[in-house]
Amino acid sequence: MGEIYRDKGEETGDTGENYENVVGAWPIERGYERGGGATRASRLVGSGGRRYTVGAMATKRLKHTLHAVIYRSDADRVWYAHCLELDILTHGGTQEEAVEMITDAIETMAQSNVRAGLPPLAFRSAPPEDWARLDGAEDIATRVLNIDAAPFSEEITLEPTIARAS
Amino acid sequence: MPVRARDLIRELGQLGFTIEEPSRGSHRIVRRERLAFVRPLHNALKSEVADVYVRKLCRLFGLDEQALREKL
Numbered sequence: 001m002g003e004i005y006r007d008k009g010e011e012t013g014d015t016g017e018n019y020e021n022v023v024g025a026w027p028i029e030r031g032y033e034r035g036g037g038a039t040r041a042s043r044l045v046g047s048g049g050r051r052y053t054v055g056a057m058a059t060k061r062l063k064h065t066l067h068a069v070i071y072r073s074d075a076d077r078v079w080y081a082h083c084l085e086l087d088i089l090t091h092g093g094t095q096e097e098a099v100e101m102i103t104d105a106i107e108t109m110a111q112s113n114v115r116a117g118l119p120p121l122a123f124r125s126a127p128p129e130d131w132a133r134l135d136g137a138e139d140i141a142t143r144v145l146n147i148d149a150a151p152f153s154e155e156i157t158l159e160p161t162i163a164r165a166s
Numbered sequence: 167m168p169v170r171a172r173d174l175i176r177e178l179g180q181l182g183f184t185i186e187e188p189s190r191g192s193h194r195i196v197r198r199e200r201l202a203f204v205r206p207l208h209n210a211l212k213s214e215v216a217d218v219y220v221r222k223l224c225r226l227f228g229l230d231e232q233a234l235r236e237k238l
Binding site for chain 1: 186188191192193195197200201202204205206216218219222226
């Protein structure tokens with residue numbers, strides 16, 4: 001089992017550049033995030049208490065911020081939930097159920113991909129008309145999924161927002 | 167028009183797709199090689215699959231939606 005280190009920046013007050021000096025740990029804000037670096041890392045320091053699990057081998061911790069939009073379909077009498085980056089659609093009887101369903105769908109897909117020997121997330125964007133539902137949508141929930149995906153360990157943040165179908 | 171999940175899964179199986187049963191939750195994965203499609207089946211095989219899912223599935227795998235519906 002790996003050891004657990006507290007953020008180095010948390011102790012030193014550094015703005016994140018020292019993350020690379022923590023043996024075997026990658027800051028989770030690195031990787032796919034653009035415009036990251038010290039600014040985003042310092043936010044992590046400010047949030048405090050975040051820990052990295054460090055094993056004998058380097059463990060990459062990556063973060064994907066995903067967006068899901070939920071909307072009511074009166075015709076089908078359900079709330080649809082649509083993850084736009086992954087084009088994953090699901091539904092529930094209520095808003096709350098739809099949020100839980102899209103969380104489960106993303107996790108199910110990621111785990112299935114890993115079992116198939118594939119990267120956990122297969123990015124394929126939803127059509128533009130689906131992205132348009134985000135306009136004016138209200139953020140209602142954020143979920144954090146931790147997917148074990150050896151040799152990667154990915155932390156995925158899902159940020160669903162509400163949009164009502166016209 | 168919605169289709170019955172049992173019929174859709176049977177037809178997809180004949181087309182060479184694999185269907186992964188859920189270990190928990192109600193989502194099934196339809197997979198062919200690297201492509202995978204996830205959809206909820208709240209009532210298992212008795213579920214009705216709404217048009218929006220059929221369209222998305224056909225678009226993802228490059229299937230002819232009309233031809234698929236005619237076989238169901």
